[in-house]
Amino acid sequence: MLNISMKTMLEAGVHFGHQTYRWNPKMARFIFGERNGIHILDLQKTVKELKKTYAFMKDSAKEGKRFLFVGTKKQAKDIIREEAQRANVPCVYEKWLGGTLTNFETLKKSLKRFDELEKLEADGLFRVMSKKEVSRLTKEKNRLVKLLSGIRSMKTLPQIMFIVDPIEEGGALSEAKKLNIPVVAVCDTNCDPDALDWAVPGNDDAARSIRLFCATMADAIIEGRAEAEAAKAAAMQPVEAAHDDQQSMMDAPVEERAPESSAEPVKTEE
Template identity: 50%
Template sequence: MSVITKNQLLEAGVHFGHNTRRWNPKMKEYIFGERNGIYIIDLDKTVKLVEDAYKALFTIAQNNGTILFVGTRKQLQEVIKTEAIRAGQFYVDQRWLGGTLTNYKTIRKSVSRLVDIEKMEADNVFDVLPKKEVILLKKEKEKLDKFFTGIRDMKGLPSALVVVDPKTEHNAVAEARKLNIPIFGMVDTNCDPDEVDYVIPANDDAIRSVKLIVATLANAVVEAQGGTPIVIEFTDEPVSEDRGNRRPGGHKEGDRDRRGDGRNQSHGRPGGRYQGNRPTHPRPTYTPRPAAPVTAAPVAPVAPAAPAVQAAPVIAPEKKSE
């Protein structure tokens, strides 16, 4: 039995790629065609590649390997966290910190610091510390907890990475490649497939698409550990070509020209241009406002100029006769 079906992929909108102006030519072999200004991903290849990735991840988990799920875009954080926890694995759902893999010893020191602060709080040490110091410790704990909760129990480097959108997670991909850690990646039409070892061509923006692929890979780990994989179902309406759930739920920053929710995509104009008839809207009638009558201000009478003052003649004194 197939681990995933073509109908599931269609229902989740996995086949919708990026706008034809935003693509990586290396993805050409995974593209079925173009429609309404967007590329359509070949789902027959996606089905096969998901099965290949499933088998490889199953083998890694069966050999007690650890898996690190990576997806830091805000709308995908909950999916990454939920599926990683369900599979009993680790995750990074916040900003990828440089050196998470290549400088792992330093990362472990930060995790140890988090554990120490939590122990201080549990032992009521905060009660005897100055209030200002307690505030600083709580802020430090909050920051460490935000970035390291998903990997605090990871005792060494992971055996594999599951990455959603290698283009966004390029730092994680670069570190894994440097350490020869195999990468399983959801790759959209704007990504470079050469950056990952197990390519899964898929829409990496729509939450339903990401949920389907990531949950399927998590099922591989669960099954390898002797658990029961879940049946992935969606109760809401299927993703349409308009992909209305891409914004704000799954729309990338700076990707406003993608079909579906960009501001310049309304009225069926993929790529920012109208296709078909331009919608007509009644224009408001403009009636000029009558000009107010202009009344001249009264002019004050001008006072007559004062007569010029003539200087008195200077009379020289008469000389006295001797």
């Protein structure tokens, strides 16, 4: 359940936008005013949009939808990785590789190669190769570790993408739009909210603000999945109860009945 106070948002600096000359006029409806040449976001509107987005993410998780978190800039990458791991969803936190979504078959080949290299090393085959070959394969493996570790579990395309800074992650946004994958994003005062399916106005540069939004999205996914599991367990109870009742009837002792007489009835003369 979403429970974030205005005080928490203020302390995280969620309300601070960019310098006024860097703004996108489409964000005007979310801006409260300006202070010292900096746009200030209206936190009441941020809370409103965050609640709607939280409900969408939670309901989607409850339905079993697949997610992808994306945030590669310095102040976001570690947070994205940590919160994605907590919610057990794939993430891109180092660099967005062009074609990650739109050329997914090629990505799957890279993931397969990643597995092959790890198996070679685990089986001890690196020890019987030449130093030159080991050096080449190690370099290849380290590159794949850096770029693909976060999406190693992504066997199929995501159904929802969460982005920190849609301007920085323009490549990811573009690919998602081409494939009609809904995009949820933290939207600072320099962003275009109309390019997003779910725009949450907020500071996408300060680490504390980024942490707040990423943790909230992770919480929504975790809560949605927990509700789905609870509903599944509840649905199983009547079935189990009916089975137990049936078993009890089968196991119940049977009363002995007197054998019926097989003799024919005696006829009386009239």
